Amino acid sequence: MNLTLDDVVRLFGVSEKTIQRWIKAGGLPACRVNQQYRFNRSDLIEWASANQISMAPVEDEPAGSSLADALEAGGIHVRVPGHDKASVLAAVVERLELPEPVDRAALLSILLTREEMGSTAIGDGIAIPHPRNPIVLGVPKPRVSLCLLAQPIEFGALDGRPVSILFTLISPTVPVHLATLSRLMFVLRDQPLKELLRNQAPTAVIMNEVRRVEASLKSESDR
Numbered sequence: 001m002n003l004t005l006d007d008v009v010r011l012f013g014v015s016e017k018t019i020q021r022w023i024k025a026g027g028l029p030a031c032r033v034n035q036q037y038r039f040n041r042s043d044l045i046e047w048a049s050a051n052q053i054s055m056a057p058v059e060d061e062p063a064g065s066s067l068a069d070a071l072e073a074g075g076i077h078v079r080v081p082g083h084d085k086a087s088v089l090a091a092v093v094e095r096l097e098l099p100e101p102v103d104r105a106a107l108l109s110i111l112l113t114r115e116e117m118g119s120t121a122i123g124d125g126i127a128i129p130h131p132r133n134p135i136v137l138g139v140p141k142p143r144v145s146l147c148l149l150a151q152p153i154e155f156g157a158l159d160g161r162p163v164s165i166l167f168t169l170i171s172p173t174v175p176v177h178l179a180t181l182s183r184l185m186f187v188l189r190d191q192p193l194k195e196l197l198r199n200q201a202p203t204a205v206i207m208n209e210v211r212r213v214e215a216s217l218k219s220e221s222d223r
Contacts (some may be wrong), residue, residue, distance in 0.1 A: 002039075002040070002041070003038065003039040003040070003041055003044070004036070004037070004038065004039075005029045005036070005037045005039075005208070007017060007039070008039050008044065010056070011044065011055055011056045012048075012053065012054070012055055012056075013054070013056070017070070019100045021042075024035070024213075027045055027047070027084065027158075028044075028047055029043035030043065031109075037105070038050060041178055042130070042134060042177070042178065043180060045178070045181050045182055045185050046120070046122055046128060046181075046185070048185070049185040049188065049189070050123045050158060052189075053120060054219065057077060066168050066212060066214065067144065067180060067183040067184055067187055067210060067214055068207060068210045068211045069141065070141065070142040070143055070144040070169075070180055070217050071143075071144045071146060071207065071210060072145070072207065073141060073142070073143040074096070074097055074098060074143035074144045074145035074170065075095070075145055075146070076145075076146045076148070076203045076206060076207075077095045077145065077146065077147045078200055079148070079149075079150045079200075080095065080147040080148060080149050080166075081128055081149075081158060082107040082150070082151075083151070084153055084154070084155065084156060085112075085115060085153060085154070085156075086112060086148060087193075088153055088166070089108060089111050089112060089115070089129055090108055090167055091147070092129065092145070092147050092168060093108045093111065095105045095145065095147065095171075096145050096159070096168060096170065097143055097145065097178055098144075098170070099115065099138050099139060101136055102137060107135070108122060110131045111129050111131060112131070113131075114129070114130065114131045115129070115156075118156075119155055119156035119157060120155075120156070120159075120208045121135055121155040121156060121157035121163050122157075122185075122188075123157055123158060123159040123161065124159070124161065124188075124194055125152065125157075125161050125162065125163055125164050125165055125195070125198060126163065126165045126166075126167070126182070126188060126197075126220075127155050127157070127163045127167075128166070128167045128168070128169070128181075129166060129168055130168065130169065132179035133180075134140065134169070134171055134174055135168075135169065135170045135171065135177075136165070136171055136172065136173060136177065137170055137171075137172075139170055139172050140172060140174075140178065141172065142169065142170065142171045142172065142176050142180045143166070143170045143171075143188075144167055144169055144170075144180065144184065145167070145168045145170075146165070146167055146197075146223070147165075147166040147167075147168070148165060148197065148200045149163070149165070149166070151164070152164040164198065165197045165198070166196065167184060167187065169181060169184070183214065183217065186217050187210055187213045187217075190209070193210065196209055
């Protein structure tokens with residue numbers, strides 16, 4: 001929770017009154033510290049994407065510049081089993097590309113605790129399971145693991161839709177995590193890509209679409 005109300009006003013390009021209204025009526029994630037609001041940028045990025053609200057992009061670092069590279073490193077896993085949130089997350093953690101010393105049971109416990117605090121589903125059948133703080137581990141570059149479930153499960157999404165698509169991020173630093181998450185949220189606005197994910201298209205097809213949408217992001221930033 002390191003962003004102030006003024007920071008969030010600049011990120012969204014709206015008035016302070018609008019931010020306060022979103023907090024009260026729209027569920028904008030915030031907490032009060034000494035009578036002042038504080039915000040977590042990861043939560044803001046996800047909330048903005050789920051509510052289709054524009055937000056200033058996070059500046060990329062070189063290591064976090066390509067979502068496609070991160071997805072290739074983390075892998076695309078299909079027909080991931082599970083009949084509920086707990087069993088699916090256990091299957092996801094089992095498939096993550098993690099450094100050897102990482103305690104997978106502890107990581108699963110953290111993810112489940114986060115879900116008890118509030119669902120990480122962002123709508124359209126997609127969730128991004130993560131703890132409150134980014135998963136920062138001893139990896140040289142970010143990894144994004146995509147798990148396409150064998151069957152949709154109830155995930156407590158605001159739109160009421162069951163989830164069949166899960167992304168999990170592992171990053172070397174917090175700034176790289178934010179840059180990668182920001183790119184992921186941009187890419188997930190693309191309807192053709194979401195259709196490919198729902199249909200569990202071949203890995204090569206999904207990767208090509210991710211690269212295409214990322215190229216459009218670069219084109220926008222160059223204008």
